[in-house]
Amino acid sequence: MSDRPSLWIQNAVVDGETTSLLIRNGVIEALGSDAGPSPGEEVDRTLDGSGLHAFPGLRNGHTHAAMTLFRGWGDDMPLMEWLQTRIWPAEALLTPEDVYDGVRLACLEMIRSGTTYLNDLYWHHETVARAIDEMGLRAHVGAAFLDFGDAEKARAQQKMVLRHLDSRKELGARIRITLGPHAIYTVRPESLAWLGELSESEDLPLHIHLSETRGEVDDCLSAHGVRPAHFLEELGVVSPRLIAAHGVYLDAEELALLADAGATVVTNPNANLKLATGGIFDYAGARRAGLRVILGTDGPASNNDLDMIEEMKTVALIQKHRAEDATCLPAREALELATENPAEVLGWGPGRIEEGAPADLILVDFSHPSTQPLHDPVSALVYAANGRAVHTTICDGRVLMHRWEVEGIDEEEIIARAGATARRVVEKAEPSGRPR
Ligand SMILES: [Zn+2]
Numbered sequence: 001m002s003d004r005p006s007l008w009i010q011n012a013v014v015d016g017e018t019t020s021l022l023i024r025n026g027v028i029e030a031l032g033s034d035a036g037p038s039p040g041e042e043v044d045r046t047l048d049g050s051g052l053h054a055f056p057g058l059r060n061g062h063t064h065a066a067m068t069l070f071r072g073w074g075d076d077m078p079l080m081e082w083l084q085t086r087i088w089p090a091e092a093l094l095t096p097e098d099v100y101d102g103v104r105l106a107c108l109e110m111i112r113s114g115t116t117y118l119n120d121l122y123w124h125h126e127t128v129a130r131a132i133d134e135m136g137l138r139a140h141v142g143a144a145f146l147d148f149g150d151a152e153k154a155r156a157q158q159k160m161v162l163r164h165l166d167s168r169k170e171l172g173a174r175i176r177i178t179l180g181p182h183a184i185y186t187v188r189p190e191s192l193a194w195l196g197e198l199s200e201s202e203d204l205p206l207h208i209h210l211s212e213t214r215g216e217v218d219d220c221l222s223a224h225g226v227r228p229a230h231f232l233e234e235l236g237v238v239s240p241r242l243i244a245a246h247g248v249y250l251d252a253e254e255l256a257l258l259a260d261a262g263a264t265v266v267t268n269p270n271a272n273l274k275l276a277t278g279g280i281f282d283y284a285g286a287r288r289a290g291l292r293v294i295l296g297t298d299g300p301a302s303n304n305d306l307d308m309i310e311e312m313k314t315v316a317l318i319q320k321h322r323a324e325d326a327t328c329l330p331a332r333e334a335l336e337l338a339t340e341n342p343a344e345v346l347g348w349g350p351g352r353i354e355e356g357a358p359a360d361l362i363l364v365d366f367s368h369p370s371t372q373p374l375h376d377p378v379s380a381l382v383y384a385a386n387g388r389a390v391h392t393t394i395c396d397g398r399v400l401m402h403r404w405e406v407e408g409i410d411e412e413e414i415i416a417r418a419g420a421t422a423r424r425v426v427e428k429a430e431p432s433g434r435p436r
Pocket of ligand 1: 064
């Protein structure tokens with residue numbers, strides 16, 4: 001039984017072949033040139049896929065969706081100054097309803113740019129989960145844990161995490177949770193070890209920022225005598241459940257350590273470039289070590305958008321540049337970083353369009369001059385398109401957008417509310433004496 005209407009997509013292009021798809025109960029039931037309902041059988045909805053190319057829904061491996069509220073506020077600042085003088089003071093003012101407004105705007109942007117899954121890490125996790133669920137996407141929702149070295153704060157944060165675990169019962173089927181220590185420099189070692197144990201006993205992914213800046217590595221070396229990945233290893237946090245965002249300054253030994261443990265690194269090239277973190281994640285080294293890599297945008301205040309199609313291009317370009325090798329990270333591999341690789345570690349099907357897979361997919365229109373002529377659809381998607389080429393977005397068998405029309409969602413209201421909320425929060429948080 002399901003509230004999801006059955007869906008018949010006719011004559012789309014899948015891997016170069018004209019293919020129809022029959023979707024029932026959120027699953028791709030049949031796929032092929034003659035796939036469709038049996039004679040006399042009815043489907044609830046038929047979509048004409050002629051001329052459109054189907055791809056798996058894109059998966060954003062690391063983001064903070066509510067930070068749409070701060071998009072374009074505090075650009076062009078160094079990372080730590082930006083966090084300390086803008087983002088953290090403003091975030092301290094956010095109410096759950098503010099977060100709700102920001103997350104809904106983010107989901108709208110993701111639906112419009114072909115993303116059907118996000119791995120989020122933020123405050124007010126219950127509200128994040130509610131907003132994403134209402135918008136029809138899938139997600140892992142992490143509750144951001146920061147204690148700033150304070151034992152009392154740590155106890156309060158532990159209670160918050162236990163509430164987060166309890167909340168699992170009330171979550172919709174498309175939402176799962178992660179543990180979310182912010183970083184080694186904002187969370188006490190004791191708290192990291194506690195979260196590592198919890199990740200094991202509850203079998204939960206542990207999502208953390210790791211080795212994002214040179215300063216983080218230097219501070220870790222002088223405080224603990226080891227580099228960040230080894231520090232996490234000593235605390236029992238390195239495991240197949242570890243999802244480490246950035247990893248910009250991981251050296252070869254750390255890459256091998258993470259690979260051997262079966263951990264995952266999320267690379268976020270646009271945010272690293274914008275915040276000038278200096279290093280570039282060693283993707284070629286990670287591949288050699290056998291480390292699993294996935295792709296994310298990071299928060300929309302440090303990117304400044306959630307367009308995974310643009311992110312695929314950036315990761316391919318920056319890695320070719322770093323390796324001085326144009327064959328490094330070809331387009332198909334960039335697509336895997338946003339589809340199959342995250343599916344392998346975070347679940348919800350194979351991240352491919354195939355029979356029996358969850359119906360999370362997009363239809364892309366390559367008729368725009370910038371994607372013509374069409375020698376290779378994957379090349380067109382990764383190197384020439386952007387999110388605006390996404391024509392239809394389907395998640396869990398539900399049509400969230402078709403012909404660029406978002407369905408069942410009041411788009412104007414979401415944009416207006418997020419705008420009003422963002423202005424109110426930013427006005428309150430504006431640092432006095434800020435140079436203008
Ligand atoms: Zn982040």
